[in-house]
Ligand SMILES: Nc1ncnc2c1ncn2[C@@H]1O[C@H](COP(=O)(O)OP(=O)(O)OP(=O)(O)O)[C@@H](O)[C@H]1O
């Protein structure tokens with residue numbers, strides 16, 4: 094059952110599926126969705142411009158991210174893919190001099206509305222980074238359960254079951270179940286990345302952002318992450334940034350291609366069904382990029 098988290102309220106000890114909702118007393122930027130289950134669009138970016146100081150890294154992007162599907166973002170280095178992704182859970186605002194224009198709606202709610210708490214939002218919109226980053230002083234078990242403990246104060250009674258479930262869904266349980274007390278950092282790179290995915294799942298997110306999650310991994314570990322993404326699809330909305338075209342075409346339902354203007358601002362060239370983007374793109378620029386002529 095969905096729990097509404099209001100800014101300033103205590104977070105629940107056991108993760109439920111929180112929803113962000115503007116508080117009463119002011120006119121919300123967007124009305125909360127009356128029927129979230131019926132939504133096919135999870136995130137809407139509208140006229141988004143992202144800056145670092147006076148430098149515009151992302152220009153005028155409008156995009157719909159479908160619910161419970163995998164959306165891939167591709168494009169040459171420096172075209173603002175990571176910057177764009179970080180705007181979805183308000184991590185962009187943590188960078189020095191960062192600024193944003195435009196809007197991002199999650200289930201119809203403006204995530205930059207003053208009433209939305211960024212910490213609540215980041216529970217709903219989790220992130221997996223390029224380099225696996227397990228908490229260095231924590232065991233495998235503690236890595237997965239850390240978000241649950243932090244969120245609530247007292248630990249949930251069914252912590253063991255939650256940890257097992259998340260490690261199972263992250264396709265890691267069988268490999269670690271007999272040494273859950275070992276340090277998270279004692280695992281291989283591919284296992285560490287699955288541990289980070291288990292950690293992200295533990296707080297019961299609805300969206301998972303992945304920024305080149307397999308680029309530091311060998312081909313076998315990469316395939317495991319891809320299999321895992323395909324298993325998670327349907328239950329989570331996944332947005333993945335990748336430089337690996339085969340990966341984008343193997344895992345994603347739709348693909349967005351970004352490029353860079355002369356002012357070095359990244360912009361969306363086109364977006365569509367992955368099969369179409371890779372076989373019959375509308376734009377010559379996309380064709381040139383996917384066939385390896387630039388980037
Ligand atoms: N914290 C920051 N402060 C200032 N400029 C930044 C910051 N992070 C990124 N940039 C700049 O913003 C632009 C976009 O960077 P971003 O990391 O989003 O690109 P990217 O498409 O993810 O590149 P890559 O494929 O190499 O990861 C670049 O010009 C980069 O130098």
Ligand SMILES: [Mg+2]
Nearest residue numbers: 174175176304
């Ligand atoms: Mg990047």
